[in-house]
Amino acid sequence: MLVANLKAELETDVWECLDAVTDPELDEPITDMGFVERIEVTDAKKVRVEFRLPTYWCSPNFAFLMAFGIRKEVTSIPWVVEAEVQLNDHCFGEKVNEGVNSGRAYHQIFAEYCDGARLDEVVDTFLAKAFDRRQETVLLGLQALGHDAEDIVSMSLGQLRRVVFSGEEELRQLPRYLDLLLSQGLASEPHDLAFPSWDGDEIAPHELRAHLAKLRSTRINMEFNGALCRGLAKTRYKEVEIGPDGPTLIDFIEGRVPSREKLAARG
């Protein structure tokens, strides 16, 4: 029992660290999207993560990014000595798996498949979309709290941190927005503006409406794709079978284990 408990605890560690890996296109954690299919911990030091995307044809470059993201997060857990990542049932799967487990750097592997070019431009495009989406949620939250345009565009990072939100989506997106704001160097000090555009420009009060309209277009697109991907992933996961050792933590989290009632009904 002790061993089983420990194993479950370590699997939970892995599961939680994977929250930091997002689908670049959707800006949603791969755990929320249901992409993670299996986590296996052996000897309390080796980890194997299997994931699957909603379709066989999902963008291979994003599949690469997610696979490397998984490896990076898992290997940053202190007790992990060895990590293996496997992408299942994908048109570029073999190459992704060979690359991510080869121990070589991501840029090196990637360059082999695009004449030495880098993916930076595409990554940047999608980071901008993620930024817009996160910012929109926070801006709409502030509007709902009664802040006017003047108030919002002049708000500082310090002031934003003191705002108390109650909406579930605002609470989820605010730390993610701040993460990007800081990591991209768009703000750092408490007196810096909290809401620059992705290009680092200030937004004038009379421009806020148009700015929000632009963010909305981005969000609608991402949500549309997200809805499609969630649905397709759910359909595709019906194919997943429980392993020979019985259901694992992920099987329970993803609701792949039939309830006792259902089993009883099946006889």
Add this chain to the structure above:
Amino acid sequence: MFKTPDGKEIFVLDGHTHFWDGSPENQANVHGKQFIDCFYAYHTNLSPEDQLWEKARFEKYSEDDIYRDLFVDGPDDMAIIQSTYLNDFYKNGFSSIERSSSMAQRHPERFIVNGSFDPRDGEKALEYIHYMKENFDIKGVKMYTAEWSGDSKGWALNDPAAYKCFELCEKLGIKNIHVHKGPTIIPLSKDAFDVHDVDHAATDFQGLNWIIEHCGLPRLDDFCWIATQETNVYGGLAVAMPFIHSRPRYFGEVIAELLWWVGEDKLLFGSDYAIWTPQWLVEKFWDYQIPEDISAERGGVQLTDDVKEKILGLNAAKLYNIDVAAKKAELAGAPVQIAAE
């Protein structure tokens, strides 16, 4: 013909349908299996439960099936059948112009069969365009930029070889270029669903109509920007339509964006048959209104009866030079034939 609750007859031209063979017998490899499996996932995921098909029927349906689903049970007056070859995945092509045309022969008044070509074939592609014009008198083509061909895993509309083909299309009067953006795999350094090549091609070929199927999904936002700037770019609603059932509010947001950016004269209904059937889509579409708050954010755009009528058929009829009044009269004289049970 769709009859509204108050008795008005609405002309329905289904802008995006297929007569495919994705059966295991026609699959050349695992990619062929995965391709039809992916379609089936779209079908099972976004259809109402009472509209679900068995896998085997979905893989390959009969000439009777398509006629019944579109025109007898369904409200379509006419349907555009798109050709998609995927020769690397399917032995005899996924949906070939020959097979579709032979099916359409039974009811030529109801079908428009479009061709397809692969610009990477070079001179052969040009010869093939002539062949399709001479033998099938095509008015349009379907372009699938994500199609694999040997080492190539995709192409762009503004590739020089593609431009040669479009020049010929324009010369021969093949005016309607339907474009489907699937994932272009290589080079990996590019956005796999990039739609900016549409912008270039539409600017350089003003005499052609560019119908972007699935409204450029998953790049709806980029597509909207492009369609605003180009007067000859249209949006096909296939794949966006079924959201009317599973996510009606999102559907409202998407339609509001499209009406605002692209406009009511440039959106085309498509069921994407056999992924979905038109009967439930058209019924729900006619009943649908964009929620007030969403409409207010986009200058009050709304799906009025007039707008719906344009989207369901009048817009596509213009692109394909169909005189709707004459066509209605012709079809009234040749009502759908329901096979004896």
